[in-house]
Amino acid sequence: MTSRPRPARIRKQPGERRAEIVRTAARIALEEALERVTLRRVADELGVRPGLVGHYFPAAGDLVSEAFTHAATGERAALLPEGERALPPSSGWPASSCGSPTASTATSAGCGSTPAT
Template identity: 45%
Template sequence: MGARAGTSRSRETPARRREQILDHAARIAIAHGLESVTLRAVAEPLGVQPSLVHHYFSSSEALVIAAFERAIASERSGLFDSAGTPTRRLATMIRRVESGDAIHLARFWLNARNLSRFRPELARSVAEQERLDRDALVAILREGVASGEFACPDPLVACIRIFIAIDGVGAYANDLEDFAHAAFRHFVTDVAAWAVGVAPEGLRREVDAVA
């Protein structure tokens, strides 16, 4: 059995093996935090030696950064790649944030930003992922302005305001008890409505209508 397992592992192409390592590292990062992403922690469940992981990633820090970027890219797709009108796409993003479905993402960002205070390479990666998130949201807002759904003269300004609201709510992600006040539950919706120039009640209805 051991010989067959070794043979199976040897058949993996380098590109495929790297993807397996990276996917597993990203799952560890989301579930347990970036500080849990080590050569050994990634290698053991895959049945390989840490030296093999090191072959694909020059250092533990390189592995951590790659895991962070992979995890965020996957989450970005879930937040911004929905179908429908710009209003529906914005509402879908807000729904995920306000429903608690993305609380793991809020915790992950808190984790990354905290660690990046002391790790310059990670800080640069965090800044780049933030830029990509802004680009994704600005694209939705620009479509909304072009279609007449939104009335914000500068979509980037609106985007920044919305993300500040999301980050503000996300700062409470590690609280032991939920804070159920409507002002908190709908804070991102209300700020987004103000930012894009629509009625809060209308955007709340759109958010509530998202399945």
């Protein structure tokens, strides 16, 4: 049985290594799918052992969550005009007129069925 030669070990600062892991996971998510982000897959892409990725993200769900946030933030920044990139994300969707007490407002917004006559 022959073993593969191991590449030289590169020691990185914890913040740098964590950011590298998140960037790699986000790239996999954007290029392939969020479901393809696994500790092993990220480790393979980086040329490290899965245990190293697991050190920073003990649960795969934590890695997927952070990768999604990183990818979504990057996509948001790419879509916004430069002056608005620093603004925080919206706290939610605007209030809908679907809950409005007047049926005419709700139906004109396309939220419900047409009122009975």
